[in-house]
Amino acid sequence: MSFKDLQLNKSLLRAVAEAGYDNPTKVQEQTIPLVLEQKDLVVSAQTGTGKTAAFALPILQLLFNQQDSEKGGKKIKALIVSPTRELAIQIENNFKTYSTYTNLRTTVVFGGASIEPQKDILKKGVDILIATPGRLLDLHKQDIVNLDFVEILVLDEADLMLDMGFIDDVRKIERLCTREKQILLFSATVPHKVEFLANTILKNPERIEVEQNASTSKNVKQLLYYVPKRNKIELCLHLLRNSIKGNIIIFRRTKFGVDKLQKTLIKNGYKVDSIHGDKSQSARQDALNRFKNAEVNILIATDVAARGIDVDGLDAVINFDLPNIPETYVHRIGRTARAGKSGIAHSFCSADEKNYVKTIQQLIEQDIEIEQNHPYPLDPKAKPIIHKSKKTGSKHKKGRKSTASKKKKKRWY
Structure with missing residues (x-):
């Protein structure tokens, strides 16, 4: 299968070709058509399988016809929530690569960096926002981010997001978006808590599983x-x-x-x-x-x-x-x-x-x-060294009590 078979428009195909990709990966083949049909999805796929493009390309395609500014400037139509800053930056790079030949504007916001430049970009208006949960909610509290027009919400690396304690933030963000939205949940693994989240916020989701949840690349x-x-x-x-x-x-x-x-x-x-x-x-x-x-x-x-x-x-x-x-x-x-x-x-x-x-x-x-051929082998029977603190008793010798104190004395109590 080629990217042309996935019904992507010429602007996106050109950007994908220039990025050096010829054929879609498994997760892209299965995910892109369903996103274009505007279905809710739970996708289980490891990192390195091309899953960022699996949601970035169809999102750009769906928003392509709305790319010219409306009166009052651009509104956030797609929101991608990511657990870490590094991942958020990586996702933004992907979106910018694939949207080269469109007028769609993307930005990323995350904590640990100055908030003012992020505010300035948001005030000018963006179509696609990638964000970490904490900074997104900060900006919303300050009325800088308006999520009333979000059509597509992506929760990326959902298992990591929940492991990091973002469950309440994720639920709050989902409620701040419009009711009539498409939700795409991507997770390397789907433990019980991710399954529970999916069941409570997605509507009849299609499920895609690329290889075993715990598989490692054969390469x-x-x-x-x-x-x-x-x-x-x-x-x-x-x-x-x-x-x-x-x-x-x-x-x-x-x-x-x-x-x-x-x-x-x-x-x-x-x-x-x-x-x-x-x-x-x-x-x-x-x-x-x-x-x-x-x-x-x-x-x-x-x-x-x-x-x-x-x-x-x-x-x-x-x-x-x-x-x-x-x-x-x-x-x-x-x-x-x-x-x-x-x-x-x-x-x-x-x-x-x-x-x-x-x-x-x-x-x-x-x-x-x-690999046994190395200069520092471990004795197979070796047990971990547990460092115990030496117990130090009283510095006084035993039996220092006076004979008088040792006698049974009648107490007043």
């Missing part, structure tokens, strides 16, 4: 290294020197861990940047841009970035710390081997992370290949 080679926790940095340096080349994302569980590893790699002469939740939005965006522009080839990140990064030609992912939520593993390694390319995922497992491997393998329904 990602997965390797598992059992290594003592204290040797993880040495193993990482060993692999970077000898086998892992190109553009790499390294995932750590904590911000402290990200900073510590970054300092070590810089000391060893590597070009590294990092992103985590304590960094300002501009610092995070700068790091991402430096990585995309090949100024650095290693990016260290916490999971705040796991779904928001879409980098062409990512060669490898390193799970320096294994995630305790198995779905997070799927999202992390989904950063590589996108759009049909191949990639490799290296995962380090210390003694206290062995249970995480079990739950990950159960989820993806396959055993991860164990």
Whole structure:
């Protein structure tokens, strides 16, 4: 099937061709016709399957005939709600690419950045707004955003949105939009809480599931290294020197861990940047841009970035710390081997992370290949070292009570 078969107009086909895409992916083939029929949808698809274009292209097509400004300026006709800033920016980039030959105007708003420039753009009027929940509600409270004309509402990465505690915000945003709207819900997985949300706000939705919810791309080679926790940095340096080349994302569980590893790699002469939740939005965006522009080839990140990064030609992912939520593993390694390319995922497992491997393998329904040929093997019987604080008793010697105090005395009470 080609994009022409999906009944897209010439302006969109031209932009898609210039972006280098010839044929639609599975999720695009199944989703685009149903969005054009203005049906509510629940789409279960992993990142890297082309799902942003699966809603961006039909939205642009549906709004194409309304692209010229009405009296009183442009109104927000499509609203895309995204859980993270990185993902929101990525979605805006996609919309801008595909709308090159239209007059449709798109913008993105998110927290952690100055609100004034965002207000200025919104006051001029936009057709399509991409937003994170908190900043969207702030702007609505200030009467800068009017959602009375929204025809299409997209909830992207709904499972992550609910995991981050945005359920009340999502419901509020849905109520602020018009009743007669089309809702498209996209989620990598559809756990019970996402299912419940879909059942309460969507009208007779069509369901699309692209591959298994927990599937990992066949193009990602997965390797598992059992290594003592204290040797993880040495193993990482060993692999970077000898086998892992190109553009790499390294995932750590904590911000402290990200900073510590970054300092070590810089000391060893590597070009590294990092992103985590304590960094300002501009610092995070700068790091991402430096990585995309090949100024650095290693990016260290916490999971705040796991779904928001879409980098062409990512060669490898390193799970320096294994995630305790198995779905997070799927999202992390989904950063590589996108759009049909191949990639490799290296995962380090210390003694206290062995249970995480079990739950990950159960989820993806396959055993991860164990790489034993490395200089820091973990003793298979090794148990995690648990650091116990030494109990310090009283500094006074036992039996210091006077003989008088030891005698049974009659008390007045």
